[in-house]
Amino acid sequence: MSAIRNRLERWVNASWYGRFQWTLIFFPLLPAVWSLVWLKRRVTAHKAQPIDPRVPVIVVGGITAGGTGKTPCLIALSQVLVKRGYRVGVVSRGYGRKSPEATIFVEAEHNAADVGDEPLLIKRTVPAAQVLVAQSRQEGVLRLLEAKKVDVILSDDGLQHYSLYRDLEILIIDASRALGNGFLLPVGPLREPRSRLTTVDCVLVRNGDHPATSFVYVIKGFRNEGTGERLSLDAGLAAWQGAQVVAATGLGQPEQYFQMLRRKGLTFESVAVADHAVLPMKEIIASYVADVVLITGKDAVKLKGPACDTVWVVEIEALLPSHLVEQLDKLMAQRVE
Secondary structure (H helix, E strand, O other), X not given: OHHHHHHHHHHHHHHHHOOOOHHHHHHHHHHHHHHHHHHHHHHHHOOOOOOOOOOOEEEEXXXXXXOOOHHHHHHHHHHXXXXXXXXXXXXXXXXXXXXXXXXXXXXXXXXXXXXXXXHHHHHHHOOOOEEEEEOOHHHHHHHHHHHOOOOEEEEEOOOOOOOOOOOEEEEEEEOOOOOOOOOEOOOOXXXXXXXXXXXXXXXXXXXXXXXXXEEEEEEEEEEEOOOOOEXXXXXXXXXXXXXXXXXXXXXXXXXXXXXXXXXXXXXXXXXXXXXOOOOOHHHHHHHHOOOEEEEEHHHHOOOOOOOOOOEEEEEEEEEOOHHHHHHHHHHHHHHOO
């Protein structure tokens, strides 16, 4: 099933972001899709009311389907706010979670299958944050305010959930993919028309050309999943010269992860599974006779069974533009007593 899903994702993305645009067969559906998008916003937006004027709500999302780097940006924002002494709450839908509970406060010991891989990654990376998964982000915000003392709430995705009041909207775009063919789903990757870019408070472009609106990923180092040992970037690169290295991931855009490693001089075999899928680690190690398997933090939280000394987590950090940090400081100064 995972292999079929993988193939289907590649096929759809090739149409949305490439030259073979077979999804144009759905073009007659576009007027109906546009009408539904407009109607949903018109009906739900007026319901959005501030819940607690002392607690700003910041939505970090996108208008394209697939990975753009939303979660690493939210983690970076959370870390900035925690370092400034604010009590941070995070609400997420918990994509792919199997737990039936309407809301769950995420703990570091949770299983990704119960709370979702991205909420668990956020909690483990920013332990001070109160992370809640909820079927409804609006209900999630209410639950956070009811059960925890927080100064600010960040919504992981949710740009299209207009019933959720927000004080700041941050829209993430990936420069290499941009808006694809520019069409709404299912012809293209857009969840909303491109005009949405003009209504948000901030547009961040991953690997963009302009420093004021661009953010990048940097590799801080490597962490051994079995022993907890940490290596700096240079130490890891030196230690694995001549080793049989495999880079594996289940990200929305795996090739960008592989390119980042290649730019550091690493030579490796690459393995990609569908976004949010669990890596078949035993099969990968056996098939490639791997000395080292490099995975992302998002992959690590989904691993099951005893940790393996062969597996190293690539610790990646999003570097945010200074103007966004200044915008955060201004918002918090205005709202928090």
